[in-house]
Amino acid sequence: xxxxxxxxxxxxxxxxxxxxxxxxxxxxxxxxxxxxxxxxxxxxxxxxxxxxxxxxxxxxxxxxxxxxxxxxxxxxxxxxxxxxxxxxxxxxxxxxxxxxxxxxxxxxxxxxxxxxxxxxxxxxxxxxxxxxxxxxxxxxxxxxxxxxxxxxx
Amino acid sequence: xxxxxxxxxxxxxxxxxxxxxxxxxxxxxxxxxxxxxxxxxxxxxxxxxxxxxxxxxxxxxxxxxxxxxxxxxxxxxxxxxxxxxxxxxxxxxxxxxxxxxxxxxxxxxxxxxxxxxxxxxxxxxxxxxxxxxxxxxxxxxxxxxxxxxxxxx
Amino acid sequence: xxxxxxxxxxxxxxxxxxxxxxxxxxxxxxxxxxxxxxxxxxxxxxxxxxxxxxxxxxxxxxxxxxxxxxxxxxxxxxxxxxxxxxxxxxxxxxxxxxxxxxxxxxxxxxxxxxxxxxxxxxxxxxxxxxxxxxxxxxxxxxxxxxxxxxxxx
Amino acid sequence: xxxxxxxxxxxxxxxxxxxxxxxxxxxxxxxxxxxxxxxxxxxxxxxxxxxxxxxxxxxxxxxxxxxxxxxxxxxxxxxxxxxxxxxxxxxxxxxxxxxxxxxxxxxxxxxxxxxxxxxxxxxxxxxxxxxxxxxxxxxxxxxxxxxxxxxxx
Numbered sequence: 001x002x003x004x005x006x007x008x009x010x011x012x013x014x015x016x017x018x019x020x021x022x023x024x025x026x027x028x029x030x031x032x033x034x035x036x037x038x039x040x041x042x043x044x045x046x047x048x049x050x051x052x053x054x055x056x057x058x059x060x061x062x063x064x065x066x067x068x069x070x071x072x073x074x075x076x077x078x079x080x081x082x083x084x085x086x087x088x089x090x091x092x093x094x095x096x097x098x099x100x101x102x103x104x105x106x107x108x109x110x111x112x113x114x115x116x117x118x119x120x121x122x123x124x125x126x127x128x129x130x131x132x133x134x135x136x137x138x139x140x141x142x143x144x145x146x147x148x149x150x151x152x153x
Numbered sequence: 154x155x156x157x158x159x160x161x162x163x164x165x166x167x168x169x170x171x172x173x174x175x176x177x178x179x180x181x182x183x184x185x186x187x188x189x190x191x192x193x194x195x196x197x198x199x200x201x202x203x204x205x206x207x208x209x210x211x212x213x214x215x216x217x218x219x220x221x222x223x224x225x226x227x228x229x230x231x232x233x234x235x236x237x238x239x240x241x242x243x244x245x246x247x248x249x250x251x252x253x254x255x256x257x258x259x260x261x262x263x264x265x266x267x268x269x270x271x272x273x274x275x276x277x278x279x280x281x282x283x284x285x286x287x288x289x290x291x292x293x294x295x296x297x298x299x300x301x302x303x304x305x306x
Numbered sequence: 307x308x309x310x311x312x313x314x315x316x317x318x319x320x321x322x323x324x325x326x327x328x329x330x331x332x333x334x335x336x337x338x339x340x341x342x343x344x345x346x347x348x349x350x351x352x353x354x355x356x357x358x359x360x361x362x363x364x365x366x367x368x369x370x371x372x373x374x375x376x377x378x379x380x381x382x383x384x385x386x387x388x389x390x391x392x393x394x395x396x397x398x399x400x401x402x403x404x405x406x407x408x409x410x411x412x413x414x415x416x417x418x419x420x421x422x423x424x425x426x427x428x429x430x431x432x433x434x435x436x437x438x439x440x441x442x443x444x445x446x447x448x449x450x451x452x453x454x455x456x457x458x459x
Numbered sequence: 460x461x462x463x464x465x466x467x468x469x470x471x472x473x474x475x476x477x478x479x480x481x482x483x484x485x486x487x488x489x490x491x492x493x494x495x496x497x498x499x500x501x502x503x504x505x506x507x508x509x510x511x512x513x514x515x516x517x518x519x520x521x522x523x524x525x526x527x528x529x530x531x532x533x534x535x536x537x538x539x540x541x542x543x544x545x546x547x548x549x550x551x552x553x554x555x556x557x558x559x560x561x562x563x564x565x566x567x568x569x570x571x572x573x574x575x576x577x578x579x580x581x582x583x584x585x586x587x588x589x590x591x592x593x594x595x596x597x598x599x600x601x602x603x604x605x606x607x608x609x610x611x612x
Binding site for chain 2: 480481482497500501504513514515518538539540
């Protein structure tokens, strides 16, 4: 994932705007890097509501999309009060996991890009397969419905 | 970085203990994944103080080790009041960047592992080469003083 | 401040909407109380931009409105994905300090109310008087331009 | 609560040390004021474990000490890597609520003081009376077992 990704043709993408609050900055006078991780969640949850199912319904049903892997490349720092656009789309869906990809931009250009892998778990954290119907629905939102054999090569 | 890493022979490692505060949990009733990123920082800063130079001295001098890449694999969720041990060591040091590797454990075993790449920047966020003397000192703390050609293959 | 406050006639008020992100919840499955404090800041900074001067201009000039006192009454818990409206207005302005008052509501009604006192400080944290011109401008935004003798009796 | 409080004779007090992580700072180059609220929780939870009952037992039983009021006076800013000592003790216990008082210090002296009022609630956030036995036990930990008539006058 060396080149900053863009939503491929056919992928269902969602963008959210986020104006940087003062409390997300740190003593470097820019946003602390851990907050980018939270921004990914903002976009992901909006994506679920727009394209799949509101996440509160998952939570109410005792189901969660736990993060099992996180990758983030930081290209530029982001300052207090800047507006960040976080764009997210799914890359692949497997039996029990799926991958979401992110692109983060401000008016100054690309600031970061990344990916998160998720597993469906219950309230006790036990993983479970994504029901076939849901999996099929989620796969239709990816550019390529077939998970690549070597997706990180 | 598929197998959970352990400090290689010769690498200078530091471990910190962190008892999970209630405010780090989320509505899944486990620690929110973004807090793991902050735990890496706790360990890294202790590592700098123990093996290299207290980070407050860097900050006071207007220098920062900005995070330019982050990778985290989450293996188990962590609950309120559990004690997490975060172990950190350097993997390689280049002209302007270095990589730190992490292993996170509780009494129940491995909970996560990851890595962060850093660039030395000034107060304005401009990258600068790590001074040769410092670079040499930092390299002596790695298992292998020569950065591998294809470290992420 | 026992009765939930409302903006008095003549006071310059600002309201911001905030949809609760998942990462603001805790293991009680509602928003962690410390996040309400951050919401006050969101509203306060918007208020400054709308009625006085964008806060980034203050920060760029090495000036900050440090919080010197905080009071919050929590009336109802707030859940993931709820929309909170935070309304803020100034109560009084003195030589070196000012007080902002807040009312927090969701569709279910009042969830909290509070106040913050602020002192103008420089980059080193040294307090300084609010320049007369600014003070006069800020006082015009309060309902009552004269600070009450016993405002917290 | 104008004079910085100290634990009165007979009150069960607990102190915790907290070294300030970099991620708790903000662009004022000191700790963001919202983090002080989290420090109070660190001390409170340690207090419960030392003097009453480990908070994880409460949570496991679906009971929580929800914060219903918060007061904080900030006297000095706190910097990255400083060690803060947070001392906490109970002020009074009523039928369904109790008040904890806090004093925060660094090597430079008092940095803040405050108080939190709590109500015992269940997993659904419904308040319930503190069982008489527990209430009696908690009251023995206060300096004065009788709640003052006008504690905030």
